[in-house]
Amino acid sequence: MGFWNFAATTQFFLYGKRHFTRTGWESHKAKYEQPELLETVDLKGQVFIVTGANSGIGKEISQFLATKGANVYMICRSKERAEAAKAEIVAAGNAEGRVHVLLADLSLEADVRRVWDEFCAHRMQQGSDGVHLNGLVCNAGALSNSKTLTSEGVELTFAAHLLFGTYLLGSLAMPCLEATQQSRLVVVSSGGMYNSAFPSWEDATATGSSKYDGQFAYAYAKRGQILLCEEWARMYPQVKVVSCHPGWTSTPGVDAAYGTSQSYLEPLRTLWQGAEGIIWLLVADAAKLKSGEFYLDREPQVKHMGGAFFTEGSVTKNSPGEVADMMRLLEDWANDRRDSAKRVASAPLKAMDQPIELPKFMGKWYVIANIPTYFDKGTSDNVENYSLDDSGKTVMVDFTYKQGTSSKLLQQKAEVVNDKCTQWAISPKIGFFIPLRLAYLIVDCAEDYSTTIIGVPDRRYLWIMARTPTLPEEKLVELIDKSRAMGFDTTQIVRVPQNS
Structure with a gap:
């Protein structure tokens, strides 16, 4: 550790003793502009996601x-602890039917994608406000004193706090947040970020030769969260994106990380004292929030203190180029592109080269088999019905299906985005057409327009469709073989019952 890193760490501790403790909270609370706001606020009808919600600050x-x-969606890793926490919350708040548990390990890409699909599916089943999301709180994380890799091969602290638990989940949620007025994304960071700038990617991900230090791995991830919120604030001005610090609070995480050393942090805050400033960020008038800032107890804080006499200094700052590199690599790693060879091997799927005649493609298509989205799972009698609007370039899509004995309809609108008419951007309608622009690639179409294969760029989903409710087995096998040749995992294909 260099001198100025040592200075930053020392000043962080001294600053923390004044501001992060229970004494600091009491001092800050005396200056609150609206001390009664949390007592009078009414959140009826609003929707929030809170990660790490079965204990501590999240609970x-x-x-x-x-x-x-x-309506609160608690994303938790342990079903037993989550259900116990939910029962306590429901009982305390007379909240039956408004508290929902979603299970996921947020250090895993697969879990984050699955749990987001589950949230969207549940909201869509609730009615016309299916994409309504007033706030996302990225609070979950882990601090390990020894280097630990997840089952996907990513260092645990980096994965849980920054890569998947914040970047990927926040990226997936952003279209819904943008579609909701006065929404906000709140990232629970830590004063630990004062100890360091965001380091080289190898050090941040613990893939280099440097000796692993759990405390610095945590500080790196927390500094990354601060930088990420600054970038998102510029990229998504419709959403209030802020990071925050709960102060030194008595939580299970602090107990596990510091043990007897937590005496240096005393007097520790109570859970309420640590949480109420974060809650204020969720419920205050959005106009009072400064997007991109780092908050403690309702006020923006300095983000650096590495200079002499508590000045910002430069040792914990990153250049614009370093931040741009971090954002680019987060995008790559969050989408399973973790080395140059893999990036080539996993080149995105492209639409077919042969153009189609759009009017001939219109009409009814029966879904014969698919690699299902979460929304498709367990459904039957799936039919896509396409029609052109007056412009001839916009396709109106009626997707009908059955869940059990109930018939359902999902309306969508697709913009044709290439001259060959084989690449579309689809927006689902849930009360209104939401601005998701999901990729829809026609990768195969029979010359007589009797069958087609539809995919998405990352090959996660696939639809094999025909003009008739059934296909001869040999024809279906032929289409599955084509899908395999295009790089789809055909072991994931399921056949869709067509009973009508």
């Missing part, structure tokens, strides 16, 4: 939101 936030009438 405290979830309980407050539910008590004030909100």
Whole structure:
């Protein structure tokens, strides 16, 4: 550790003793502009996601939101602890039917994608406000003193705090947040970020030769969260994106990380004292929030203190180029592109080269088999019905299907985005057409327009469709073989019952 890193760490500790402790909270609270706001706020009809919600700060936030009438989705790793926490929250807040548990390990890409699909599917089943999301709180994380790799091969602290638990989940949620007025994305960071700039990618991901240090791995991820929120604030001005610090609070995480050393952090805050400033970020008038800032107890804070006499200095700052590199690599790693060879091997799927005649492609298509989205799973009698609007370039899509004995309809609108008419951008309609522009690639179409194969760029989903409710087995096998040749994992294909 260099001198100025040592200075930053020392000044962080001294600053923390004044501001992060219970004494600091009491001092800050005396200056609150609206001290009664949290007592009077009404959140009926609002929707929030809180990660790491079965204990500590996350549970405290979830309980407050539910008590004030909100619909709360608790993303937790342990089913047993999550259900116990949910029962306590429901009982305390008379919140039956408004508190929901979603299970996921947020250090895993697959879990984050699955749990987001589950949230969207559940909201869509609730009615016309299916994409309504007032706030996302990225609170979950892990601090390990020894280097630990997840089952996907990524260092645990980096994966849980920054890569998947914040970047990927926030990226997936952003279209819904943008579609909701006065929405906000709140990232629970830490004063630990004062100890370091965001380092080289090898050090941040623990893939280089440097000796692993759990405390610095945590600080790197937390500094990354601060930089990420700054970038997102510029990229998504419709959403209030802020990072924050709960202060030195008595939580299970602090107990596990510091043990007897936590005496240096005393007097520790209570859970409520650590959580209420974060709650304020969720419920205050959005106009009062400064997007991109780092908050403690309702006020923006300095982000650096590595200079002499508590000045910012430069040792913990990153250049614009370093931040741009971080954002680019987060995007790559969050989408399973973790080395140059793999990036070539996993080149995105492209639409077919042969153009189609769009009018001939219109009409009814029966889904014979698919690699299902979460929304498709367990459905039957799936039919896509296409029609052109007056412009001849916009396709109106009626997707009908059955869940059990109930018939369902999902309307969508597709913009044709290439001259060959084989690449579309689809927006689902849930009360209104939401601006998701999901990729829709026609990768195969029979000359007589009797069958087609539809895919998405990362090959995660696939639809084999025909003009008739059934296909001869040999024809279906032929289409599955074509799909395999295009790089789809055909072991994931399921056949869709057509009973009508």
